[in-house]
Amino acid sequence: MVVDKILGHLGETEKEVDPVRIDWFERDKKRLKKTSADGVEIGICTECPLNDGDILYEDERKIIAVEIAETDLIQIQVNDMVEMGRLCFEIGNRHLSLAIKPDCVRIPYDAPTYEYLKKLGFHVEKVRERFTDYTECRGHAHSVGAGGHHHGL
Numbered sequence: 001m002v003v004d005k006i007l008g009h010l011g012e013t014e015k016e017v018d019p020v021r022i023d024w025f026e027r028d029k030k031r032l033k034k035t036s037a038d039g040v041e042i043g044i045c046t047e048c049p050l051n052d053g054d055i056l057y058e059d060e061r062k063i064i065a066v067e068i069a070e071t072d073l074i075q076i077q078v079n080d081m082v083e084m085g086r087l088c089f090e091i092g093n094r095h096l097s098l099a100i101k102p103d104c105v106r107i108p109y110d111a112p113t114y115e116y117l118k119k120l121g122f123h124v125e126k127v128r129e130r131f132t133d134y135t136e137c138r139g140h141a142h143s144v145g146a147g148g149h150h151h152g153l
Contacts, residue, residue, distance in 0.1 A: 072109035
């Protein structure tokens, strides 16, 4: 089966829901080949990002919908705007995608970043959740002249 558009968003339904699990970093891909929980092979070719609950297929008895998989995240508690600013500077300098809440920030887990933030004195915790509602940071080159720097991308 090939899907080329999102049919709607999953709400309350009496129909059987067959989830297609995708990782958070796959949601912007233009082409994906996935298999639903019931074994239906699906080619996904959409122009818009996929979201948790997006309906890919529907008939009289069944709905095939996107399910964003849980992943390991670093959750960093913040107590005030100074701490938030310092944290976002460190995360931004690493070009990491992040989800900002009033009292914490979540980023994809990696051991070196976890240890680094801990060493800087941030209250960090490893959690396993769906990574949604995040701001994606895409790597980019910096100019090397006039006080700029270069990350070697």
